[in-house]
Amino acid sequence: MKVKTISTENFVLTKMTAADGDKYFRLSNNDNVMKYVTGHALDRQESDKMLRTFLAEYGNDTFLGRYLIEGRYSGELIGTAKLDMDGSEAEIGYRIMEEHWGKGIATEIARGLIHFAKQTLNAKQVIAYVNVDNAASIRVLEKAGMVNAERIEDLDEVKFKFIYSPQKKSRMKKVLYVILGLIAIVLVAAFIMPKDYAVEREVIINRPKSQVFEYIKSLKNQDNWSVWMGKDPNIKKDYSGTDGTVGFTSMWEGNEDVGKGEQEITKITEGERVDTQLRFIEPFESTNDAYMITEEVDPSATKVKWGFSGSMPIPMNVMLPFMGMEESVGKDFQDGLNNLKGLLEK
Template identity: 65%
Template sequence: MRTFTIQTARFILTKMIDGDQDKYYSLCRNENVMKFVTGHALSREESDKMFREFLIENKSDNYFGRYFIEERFTGELIGAVKLDKIWNEIEIGYRIMEEYWGRGIATAIAKDLISFARDTLNAKRVIAFVNVENAASIRVLEKAGMDNIATINDFTEVKYKFSYSTQKSTVVKKLVDATVELVEGSLKNLKEILEK
């Protein structure tokens, strides 16, 4: 099976394959990275078990599944992402290595995934789920242009559902244009009244 890759200006996303267990464990053994994923750093055994489940997801010959994020020019491991299809929506997710936090990488990745879902997968709506206490990730999704549309009380956590709709920008643009037109018309009328 060929390995799918997604290339962006800064990163290469490579679909996880058997043999990548060490690379995946380097993400999972960090307590802070895993805080909102499992609640704790994983042992090697737990990491390998999770990775086996991802390999099953990745077997289909399409773009959906789990990927590593690597810096395009150095090959350094930055983190991991997922692309999933839930009904007619495309779900994105990401985990960034702690040493790369605070550099805008998560926002860049979220934007890249939204663009890929929209342009390559023809997604009408892109979604993401985030723990309500994960303030950093909430900010990332907001900066990426996503809106918080729901609160979901899961069995293990309370999450926000964020959404990016390709139709949203058209609706917002129409509203802004209509508002500008209304304000300009009102100002013109006011100017005419004042000049009399």
């Protein structure tokens, strides 16, 4: 069988032969490159002996064995690599010339070997061994999608066994990135979007201003015209204080349509305006300022304005456009004012 080369984006891996002694010596005659292999640089005799040992392991009729790593376009010597099989597990390895360290080459080679082992050799698992002190190579394997699975203490070396386990990790990373991206989008939107909201509606009531104001400053009277009272016939009401004066509080508790909360008169400008504070307790907690204003149109007609305002904290304010305050609350306010008009004009 003619052994094919292994290619990555920038490099070509070619099975080594006895003719590669000079190239292998250039790599092995370096203390730093051989630090975690033999502990020292090899002389030519030692290098040739090691190469012969490698070549004796596998012949030319298999993808397994030792490879030279060379630049795909330049032909420059980059280092060596290996592919071994142990049962259904494929073991990968690499050594890179010192002048090419720190360029991401080892990571590209490791990924290329993993891909080749999985796709061509049909390896069920891809493994690699690395000395526990070889921090640089540990980072390379992690970048290539491998994880530390075991610590092995041999007589001459303490090493880690790494296994290729990218899918779960990759999916988790993707999910994490999506979540972080969504959070970032929400936070950016929250700082850009407004936090304050306000709704106001009005109606003309054909009654004198004094009569209209005297009626609307009573919170108990709201039960006669507010649309929310009609949403729960069994609503529970309670009161505290003197109606029509500052401090009077109307409390309610009903079904999911009306929830639970209270409304307190906070200020009265006689004949002009009643300010209240709405404190919602259920189904969510919220505090809003509300008001009713009377304006004379003519001696027998009065314009009544009913409105409320509030602020939603970051990042919850991103929900404002979806809550439909202006439409839903505005409709209830307008329906309530129409009820008030019909009641007072009888």
